[in-house]
Amino acid sequence: MNIETNWWKKSVVYQVYPRSFYDSNGDGIGDLQGIISKLDYLVELGVDVIWLSPIYDSPNDDNGYDIRDYQSIMDEFGSMADFDELLEAAKERNLQIIMDLVVNHTSDEHAWFVESKSSVDNPKRDFYIWAQGKNGQPPNNWGSVFGGSAWQLNDATQDYYLHLFSKKQPDLNWENDELRQSVYDMMRFWLDKGIGGFRMDVINFISKEPGLPNGAQNEGQAYGDGSPYFINGPKIHDFLQEMNQEVLSHYDVLTVGEMPGASPKEAIDYTNPENKEVNMIFTFEHMDLDSGSNGKWDLKPLNLIDLKDNLEKWQISLQDKGWNSLYWNNHDQPRIVSRFGNDGEYRVESAKMLATCLHMMQGTPYIYQGEEIGMTNVAFETIDQYKDLETLNMYHEKMEQGANHDTVMQSIYAKGRDNARTPMQWSSEKNGGFTTGTPWIEVNPRYSEINVANDLQSEQSVFAHYQQLIKLRKQLDVITIGDFKILFKDHAQLFAYERRAEKESLLVLCNFSKDEILLKEDVVKNYICNSKLISHNYPSVDLLDKIELRPYEALVFYSSASE
Structure with missing residues (x-):
């Protein structure tokens, strides 16, 4: 059977990072029972789907993305009985659960690898990629994403x-x-x-170029760039189409592929329903716009025009051909309000503005835990307080190269993955109400100010704004099907766009700065006169024949031919 209901097109996904969500037993680690106890909170928010970061048995070298047993639950998170209870409790609330599918790699403690490395003639030998060294050196010059060589001697x-x-x-x-x-x-x-689908971890890495050629290596670099030979590789479409034919087409599920390095053209190939691969992909281009030429840790300010150009490209390219995923945050990204917003004086306003800008676009929105209350980045005092493998490897590598400690720490404060992994801030109680024990990673000290309990008490909270945006997506078809047109393209502080369907239209105005922006143009006047204001992020709005956007203000106007 071939099931295509496309229910995911009007859905909103909430990502849970289980280790940091809610601890039910006081051991300092979030768990499945903790998630179960917070399902009603997610229902109140209005989401439809929960994406769980890996909960499988793992030695935890990379926070669960190193899987030892795909069909067992990590002891720290609970048991398979707990998972079955979570699935049933979610189903009772009309919530879908999607799992992280991590099949580019396993843990080196997985039974397959234990066999594979034991001898060259083991039946599981070819489950992994093996090669002979050359003159005492690895088979090629590829570097690992996490630093060092991509090869290990057995x-x-x-x-x-x-x-x-x-x-x-x-x-x-x-x-x-x-x-x-x-x-x-x-x-x-x-x-x-009965799960509702998969988020597929670096799924476009699974096909490698035969022969594994050396990557380009600049002078002074320790390793070559192998990515042209493992990103979007020669058999990637064969593998994904086979996976769809053998498995996915027999279930009515959501599939999203994490695909670093995929262009809009490639995204169309991956997400075009005729190709039968995946529903949508995660793109990374907009997440690299505040990185310099030396990569993620090389900080540079965001140029809003670059962001507008990029998101416009993705919106227009995939219209009527594929499908977009929409996200600012996830477990690998710093907090968006600290990154593209203002996490000080205008934290609430800029968090709401960023949400508005994203959620009025076409695609399936993803909310990362804590985003809906405007959680911020954290600046721990010492490197010893950090847990993330990528961060620690980078720090020690830079120190060995003689880099300045303070400069490296500023990069970590801005871009480190632990920014997303500090515990969820539920209340102003000790440890943000996350645990009665000692949390596995320290809580962001701002929990007394920024927490769920505070947000639930206010009609002007970031949480209330996310609730409203989710409701609008359910109510207005133009958000799902309308085309996209950028306005004021060269404005360095304003992100404005229209969404148009046959009988409906939206005007979205987002001020990405702390300056006021005066708008007197005819397109704006027309919406003021002939539309209704359906979303705003300040308590009240005065509309005359012009609009003066306040710092980080966001407005959404709606018009319908039937009204």
Whole structure:
């Protein structure tokens, strides 16, 4: 059977990072029972889907993205019985659960790898990617995403395995038929339980160029860039179409592929329903706009015109051809209000403005835990307070190179992944109400000011604004089907756009600055006269024949031919 109801087009997804969401037993680590106890909160927010970051059995080298057993639950999170209870409790509330599918790599403690590394003639040998070294060096010059070489020597067989991430995350060999069928069996295990789909971790890395050529290597660089040979590789569409035919087409589910380095043209290929691959992808282009030429840790201010150009490109390119995912935050990204907003004087206003800007676009929005209350980045005093492997590797590498400690810490404060992983701030009680014990990572000290309990008491809160935006998506078809047109394209502080369908239109105005912006143009006057204001992020708005946008103000006007 081939099921295409497209229910996910009007859905809003909420990402839960289980370790940091809510701790039910006082051990300092969030767990499945903690998630169950907060489902009514998510119902109140209005979301439809919960995406769980990995909850599988794992040694936790990379916070669960190194999986030891795909069909067991990590002890710290609970048991399979707890998961089944969560699934049932979610179903009772009309909430779907989607799981993280991590199949580019496993943990080096996975039973498959334990066998694979034991001898060259083991039946599981070709489940992973092995190669001989050259003159005592790794097979090629690729660097790992997490720093260092992408190859690790295996003493037992005196050859190397590929690990694009940590050395405890060996890459799977998708050329092996038996491996692919084992993955499909595992996917059916979870889908048959009743989950609502998968978020697929770096899924466009699974096809590698045969021969594994050396990557370009600039003078002074320790390693080459192998990404042209493993991102969007030669068989990626074959593998995804086979996965869809064998598994996904038999269930009515949401699928989103995390695909670094995918362009809009490639996204159309991945998400065009005729190609039968995935529903949508996560793009990274807009998340790289505040990075300099030396990558993520090289900080530069956001140029709003660049952001507008990028999001316009994705909106227009995929219109009527594929489908967009919409996100500012996730477990790998710093907090958006600290990044593109103002997390001081205008924290509330800018958090609401950023939400408005994103949620009025076409696509499926993703809210990351704490985003809906305007949680901010954190600046821990010492490197020892940080937990993230990528951050720690970068810090120690920079220190060995003689970098300035304070400069490196500023990069971590701005871009470190632990910004997203500090515990959810539920109340002003100790540890933000996250745990009665000692949290696995320290709570952001701003929890006494920024927390769920405070937001639920205010009709002007960030939470209340997210509620309203979610309701509008359910009510207005123009948000789902309308086309997209950018306005005031060259304005350095204003992000403005129209959405138009046959009988409905929206005007969205977002001030990305703390300056006031005066708008007297005819298009604005027309909306003031002939439309109604359906969303605003200040308590009240005065509309005359012009609009003077206050700092970080966001307004949405709606008109309908039937009204």
